[in-house]
Amino acid sequence: MTEPIRVVVTGAAGQIxxxxxxxxxxxxxxxxxxxxxxxxxxxxxxxxxxxxxxxxLQDCAIPLVKDIVATDDPNVAFKDVDAAFMVGAMPxxxxxxxxxxxxxxxxxxxxxxQAIDKFAKKSVKVIVVGNPANTNACILSKYAPSIPKENFSxxxxxxxxxxxxxxxxxxxxxxxxxxxxxxxxxxxxxxxxDVAHATVEIQGKVxxxxxxxxxxxxxxxxxxxxxxxxxxxxxKARKLSSAMSAAKAAGDHxxxxxxxxxxxxxxxxxxxxxxxYGVKAGLMFSYPVRIKNRNYSIVQGLSLSEFAQxxxxxxxxxxxxxxxxxxxxxxx
Ligand code: NAX
Numbered sequence: 001m002t003e004p005i006r007v008v009v010t011g012a013a014g015q016i017x018x019x020x021x022x023x024x025x026x027x028x029x030x031x032x033x034x035x036x037x038x039x040x041x042x043x044x045x046x047x048x049x050x051x052x053x054x055x056x057l058q059d060c061a062i063p064l065v066k067d068i069v070a071t072d073d074p075n076v077a078f079k080d081v082d083a084a085f086m087v088g089a090m091p092x093x094x095x096x097x098x099x100x101x102x103x104x105x106x107x108x109x110x111x112x113x114q115a116i117d118k119f120a121k122k123s124v125k126v127i128v129v130g131n132p133a134n135t136n137a138c139i140l141s142k143y144a145p146s147i148p149k150e151n152f153s154x155x156x157x158x159x160x161x162x163x164x165x166x167x168x169x170x171x172x173x174x175x176x177x178x179x180x181x182x183x184x185x186x187x188x189x190x191x192x193x194d195v196a197h198a199t200v201e202i203q204g205k206v207x208x209x210x211x212x213x214x215x216x217x218x219x220x221x222x223x224x225x226x227x228x229x230x231x232x233x234x235x236k237a238r239k240l241s242s243a244m245s246a247a248k249a250a251g252d253h254x255x256x257x258x259x260x261x262x263x264x265x266x267x268x269x270x271x272x273x274x275x276x277y278g279v280k281a282g283l284m285f286s287y288p289v290r291i292k293n294r295n296y297s298i299v300q301g302l303s304l305s306e307f308a309q310x311x312x313x314x315x316x317x318x319x320x321x322x323x324x325x326x327x328x329x330x331x332x
Contacts, residue, residue, distance in 0.1 A: 004035035004066045006081045011088025011130060012040035013049040015240065019247035020085060021053065025062045029251045030258060040070045041077035042088060074115035081120045085250055086140065089130025106329040109136045113143025122147055125257050128154040129250050133187045134270050134284040135322045154270030156183040156191065156286035158242065158249035162230045163193040166223055167200065171212055177201040178209065182288045183268040185315025191286065192311035193227040195219060197302055220307065261291045266299050276300065277312060283319045
């Protein structure tokens, strides 16, 4: 019998977690034969709502689920965890300044980093979903110094999936036929969705996406803007932010981290920069990565046009500014 793995989801009473926990429990992410102990963390006022989520999970009657722990105590939630989905964060409220938002999130991710440092397995794999995701992940890692920096990541897979979906809609093929789309940089409107190295399989033939689309103007303008603004468009339509698609993307990210990427294909993940592609080391930057044995490596040697380089510089500068502001809050 396979030992259960311990998986924590923070922000567990929220809307992304509502889709995500079901996916975790039914085996989509860690495999159909992997038993799960699920740890759910939220803040004290949400414990009643969280109990409702626990009841529903119980009522799903999923045999993989060995135990569910719902708590408002990070020291309990992170105990011996193998995988952490950091979904909970302070949302921006009306009249809140960026500085206040950063300050609130630094406080949350500092405390949770310290708990991860103390209680999680040293091999834990962490994805930060809560915004500002890249910077929150940096803060988390800073306060969990006993855990390798490479074990922390942030989610840009939703942006990758959105980019793939746009190309698939444009070409009338299913999204699995499109490989190697890249999201560079910040999970914000400065991100750079890049299809310069992407391919599409059409009627059994693999061709560059650019050759299939044959519209450089679309790829440099409308496509990029659509992906960058997609989250805002969903909010406008739904009056709520992306949740189902965000949960699916968080699952895709963690699935590939545990199971590995296929062949030469890559996926995009926010990971700690080692200076690759001229990005300042120490920023949590979304790169194309390949994954083997639960370790990722940043794909090296991809050519960047002048247009692409400018986009990378812009998003890296934004991330640097955001991180410096967050670090200043840490010092307070
Ligand atoms: P919700 O507001 O529905 O849920 C957030 C939950 O987090 C709430 O239950 C809240 O009580 C909890 N929470 C707040 N502080 C906490 C703390 N200190 N410890 C534990 N739990 C805490 O938001 P939801 O729609 O689920 O979105 C969650 C986060 O994902 C937001 O920060 C959102 O901006 C971010 N997103 C990130 C995306 C990405 O691609 N990286 C895309 C989707 C989403 O916008």
